[in-house]
Amino acid sequence: MVDENLYQGYLKALLAGRRSECHDTVTGLLAAGIGVKELYDRLFQRSMYRVGELWEENQITVANEHLATSITEGLLNLVYPTIFASERIDKKAVISCSANEFHQIGGKMVADIMELNGWDGHFLGANTPIEALLEYVQEIRPDLVALSLSILSNIGNLTQSIDAIKSDFPSLDVLIGGQAFRWGGADVARQYAGVELIPSLDELENLLKKI
Numbered sequence: 001m002v003d004e005n006l007y008q009g010y011l012k013a014l015l016a017g018r019r020s021e022c023h024d025t026v027t028g029l030l031a032a033g034i035g036v037k038e039l040y041d042r043l044f045q046r047s048m049y050r051v052g053e054l055w056e057e058n059q060i061t062v063a064n065e066h067l068a069t070s071i072t073e074g075l076l077n078l079v080y081p082t083i084f085a086s087e088r089i090d091k092k093a094v095i096s097c098s099a100n101e102f103h104q105i106g107g108k109m110v111a112d113i114m115e116l117n118g119w120d121g122h123f124l125g126a127n128t129p130i131e132a133l134l135e136y137v138q139e140i141r142p143d144l145v146a147l148s149l150s151i152l153s154n155i156g157n158l159t160q161s162i163d164a165i166k167s168d169f170p171s172l173d174v175l176i177g178g179q180a181f182r183w184g185g186a187d188v189a190r191q192y193a194g195v196e197l198i199p200s201l202d203e204l205e206n207l208l209k210k211i
């Protein structure tokens, strides 16, 4: 459904800040029945990864990147009617980025996939201090916690969060994921019982279907 032509047109509009054109593309895809994961992976993730490359190569400015990020974050909410229409299954997850982790779009997508599968996805967003995360887990008592990591150098903050969760809530399952693991860190999951590294939204959905 997201063919090359559509993707290239969308990317152009995103980089030029043509918000209404991006909006129309996404509403058109949703009206045509695109799946949430396909929309996320093939349009939003692909275009934001491209934004990152262009930014790294100094072909676009920080302002262009911020604009593309802000447009994408707004468009994510267009899936609300779809994800909240799923039948609820009385399960809760807390999803968060580690302390000092400001990349929040991937974590938001994880929360949305949980909602799509009937879970309540409590998404805390970027840069959540460990104490605040623990307090919220204590209050909500979720069935699992999912943590998102984009910058590998932040892995110390992630392991501190896992240590703290496992110390206060030893039987609580923790999922970890995010693009940081493209560069390393996969051994973290093996150091703990009940911590699993999930490489994609597809794998996440497979796992949710088994719980």
Ligand code: B12
Pocket (backbone or CB within 6 Å): 040, 041, 044, 045, 048, 049, 050, 051, 052, 053, 055, 056, 065, 069, 100, 101, 102, 103, 104, 105, 106, 107, 109, 110, 146, 147, 148, 149, 150, 151, 152, 153, 175, 176, 177, 178, 179, 183, 198, 199, 200, 201, 204
């Ligand atoms: C937007 C952006 C920012 C924004 C983020 C704002 C926001 N509201 O989120 C801001 C401006 C804050 C930012 C800052 C920085 N950024 Co930045 N950023 C990006 C950019 C362009 C897009 C991020 C994004 O939304 N991607 C799209 C999402 C959908 O992809 P995703 O996060 O990978 O998520 C997917 C999967 O990983 C998965 N997933 C994610 N989390 C989880 C969790 C679980 C449990 C599961 C199952 C799955 C899962 O689900 C998603 C869907 O498949 C990326 C480029 C890129 N490659 O992504 C650079 C990028 C991540 N940033 C980078 C860098 C270097 C930085 C800075 C250090 C720059 C600086 N010098 O200040 C800072 C660090 C700030 C910090 N401490 O966090 C580098 C990282 C390189 C590296 N090797 O670590 C990248 C790759 C850019 C680049 N090419 O150089 N950034």
